[in-house]
Amino acid sequence: MTPFDPLLEEVSSRFGLTPRSNWDQEVDQAARILAARFDCEPLDLVARAEEDPRIIDVLVGHLTVGESYFFRHGQHFEALERHLEAWSLEPGDRPFRVLSLGCATGEEAYSVAITARKTLGARQAGRVEILGCDLSNASVEKADHAAYADWSFRGVDPALRESHFEAEGETWRLNEDVRSLATFSVSSIRDFTARLPSGSVDAVFFRNVAIYLTAETTRAIYAEIARVQRDAGLLFVAPADPRPAEALARVDGEGHGVYRKDESVETYPDHALGLPMERVGDRPAPDFEAEAARPVQIRETAPVIVRPEPAPPGEELLSKLQLHGDRGETREALRIADELIEASPSCPSGHLLRARLRIAAGEEAESLPDLRKVAFLDPGHCVGRYWYVVALAHSGQEAKADRQLGVLEEQLRELPENEPLEDGEVTAGELLRAVEELAGSRR
Ligand SMILES: C[S@@+](CC[C@H](N)C(=O)[O-])C[C@H]1O[C@@H](n2cnc3c(N)ncnc32)[C@H](O)[C@@H]1O
Numbered sequence: 001m002t003p004f005d006p007l008l009e010e011v012s013s014r015f016g017l018t019p020r021s022n023w024d025q026e027v028d029q030a031a032r033i034l035a036a037r038f039d040c041e042p043l044d045l046v047a048r049a050e051e052d053p054r055i056i057d058v059l060v061g062h063l064t065v066g067e068s069y070f071f072r073h074g075q076h077f078e079a080l081e082r083h084l085e086a087w088s089l090e091p092g093d094r095p096f097r098v099l100s101l102g103c104a105t106g107e108e109a110y111s112v113a114i115t116a117r118k119t120l121g122a123r124q125a126g127r128v129e130i131l132g133c134d135l136s137n138a139s140v141e142k143a144d145h146a147a148y149a150d151w152s153f154r155g156v157d158p159a160l161r162e163s164h165f166e167a168e169g170e171t172w173r174l175n176e177d178v179r180s181l182a183t184f185s186v187s188s189i190r191d192f193t194a195r196l197p198s199g200s201v202d203a204v205f206f207r208n209v210a211i212y213l214t215a216e217t218t219r220a221i222y223a224e225i226a227r228v229q230r231d232a233g234l235l236f237v238a239p240a241d242p243r244p245a246e247a248l249a250r251v252d253g254e255g256h257g258v259y260r261k262d263e264s265v266e267t268y269p270d271h272a273l274g275l276p277m278e279r280v281g282d283r284p285a286p287d288f289e290a291e292a293a294r295p296v297q298i299r300e301t302a303p304v305i306v307r308p309e310p311a312p313p314g315e316e317l318l319s320k321l322q323l324h325g326d327r328g329e330t331r332e333a334l335r336i337a338d339e340l341i342e343a344s345p346s347c348p349s350g351h352l353l354r355a356r357l358r359i360a361a362g363e364e365a366e367s368l369p370d371l372r373k374v375a376f377l378d379p380g381h382c383v384g385r386y387w388y389v390v391a392l393a394h395s396g397q398e399a400k401a402d403r404q405l406g407v408l409e410e411q412l413r414e415l416p417e418n419e420p421l422e423d424g425e426v427t428a429g430e431l432l433r434a435v436e437e438l439a440g441s442r443r
Contacts, residue, residue: 004031006046011060015135015188016217023063030062053396057186061136064212068104069152070111073207075255076236077115080203082254083234084119084128087202096128096202099228101189101221102209103132106143106182107152110174112205113181114164122177130182133192143184146174185362190217191394193224201228207238207257218242226261235259317343321353330361348374352384359387364394382411382431383422389438402439409435 002008004027012019031042034055040048049055071077080098087096096116100109109132116128134140147168153161165172185192189209204225210218225235226247235248237257249262321336337354344350351370358367368391374384385408392401409432417429 002027003043004028004046007031007049007056007059008063010049010056011063012214014056015060016190016214016220017060017063017212018214020063020212026063027059030059033062034058053398057135057396058137061138064136066104066134066136066139068107068208069154070107070114070148070156072108072111073236073238073257074155076205076207076258077111079234079236079251079254079258080112080115081119083203084116088120088124093127097200098128098130098203099193099196099201099205100130100132100182101192101204101206101225103134103143103184104136104139105148105152106132106139106146106184107148108132108205108207109143109182109184110146110178112203113174113178114160116181117164117178125181128181131192132182132184133187133189134184135186135188137186140184140186143182146179147171148174183362187394189221190224193221193228196228198227199230202230202233204229204233204235207236207241210237210241215242219245222248229261231261233261318349318353330357333357346377348378348381348384351377352381352387355387355391359391359394364391367391368395380411381422382408382415382428385411386431386435405435405439409439 002024008019008023008027011017028042031045034045035042037058038045038048038052038055045055084096098109098112100106100112103109109130112130113125113128116125116130119125120128132140132143134143148165149171153172161172164178165174167173189206206221206225210221213221222244225244229235234251234254235244235258237244237259239256241257244259247262248259251258251260317336317340321333321340334354334357337350337357341347341350341354351373355367355370355374358364358370367387371384371388371391374381375388378384385404389401389404389408392398392404412428412432412435415428417427419428421428421431
């Protein structure tokens with residue numbers, strides 16, 4: 001027993017981590033660092049954590065093991081290479097999407113990027129999109145910067161380092177052309193995958209992470225992986241990881257720990273958090289001639305929901321905004337959203353669109369002022385309130401997220417089941433079910 005047990009229990013239950021024997025020792029050390037940062041006594045952290053979710057978020061980074069290195073379990077990258085070659089021969093220009101779940105400091109994601117660059121050349125590799133997530137803020141910052149000490153290159157051919165990295169002090173920094181293929185988020189795996197549309201991912205690296213998780217969390221993550229994978233998509237797990245059970249079948253002849261979706265098993269319905277984004281993501285891309293064939297993308301490109309307003313503020317601007325949003329050209333889309341809001345400051349749609357773009361770019365906290373504005377301008381705007389809940393939860397404002405979720409649940413219960421909501425995509429009944437599931441998972 002230590003006075004920090006409530007913090008450890010919170011970390012374990014919130015993120016599905018199995019408590020480890022060294023946590024008592026680690027938490028003492030982390031508490032000293034946290035106390036200095038939050039300007040309080042270490043023992044005050046327990047009470048403060050109830051008010052300030054950042055404390056648990058920082059603590060979890062101290063308690064997880066962020067060990068990684070380049071081309072770990074090398075056979076997986078050989079299998080990936082074959083998969084990339086097959087994709088490069090497919091007609092069309094859909095992107096090849098890879099996830100690094102529990103990416104730590106980024107070596108895994110960048111090994112994928114280097115493999116893509118080597119296998120496909122610069123032009124085609126530009127269509128490979130690698131998304132990494134990790135609970136640890138410090139690890140994700142390092143991943144973003146992409147500078148590594150020798151230890152991260154153990155077992156790697158020095159020629160490979162020479163060709164893709166530049167010396168930076170005592171470290172080696174990955175060149176921009178490869179670095180730019182990967183983006184990273186501070187997020188739990190479950191929150192991260194929940195935002196991805198079904199059937200949108202070509203390869204998932206979920207290695208050396210499940211060993212730290214409870215069986216229940218691991219099962220839920222495998223279920224999510226099966227949902228987001230394309231039919232022929234691959235999953236890579238490490239030798240010490242628990243094997244995926246249902247819906248993912250071992251692939252013979254690709255080496256150890258390679259799985260793919262088992263098509264004979266029914267997979268997963270919409271995830272609560274993913275519902276509205278996923279519905280929109282699954283619909284055909286808008287019909288803008290050359291753009292019509294472009295696949296709809298996730299996160300950066302999360303398509304924007306346009307609410308039909310009685311007096312639409314600049315149809316042309318809205319169409320342009322949607323086009324840029326769907327293409328993932330977030331900066332340009334944001335510029336147009338600013339224009340739209342300036343022209344019609346009291347139109348909730350403009351604020352919601354700008355917020356959705358920010359959420360899609362991983363800037364949940366920055367989306368909050370717009371979402372508050374939507375709630376102020378139109379308190380009955382259910383889709384707006386839904387995104388407010390999502391952004392609050394992702395910004396760590398759990399208590400507020402729960403309050404807003406309660407309000408939304410009540411509002412939705414008042415509406416007829418088949419009432420179409422503001423985005424014209426989701427009905428009140430559908431959103432209510434998603435909200436109930438979400439509320440259940442947060443209890
Ligand atoms: C040992 S590292 C593995 C890194 C990399 N996948 C590899 O195999 O080299 C485990 C990482 O998983 C992260 N992690 C653990 N549980 C997580 C969760 N629920 N969501 C996101 N990241 C998690 C930890 O923070 C840590 O950085």
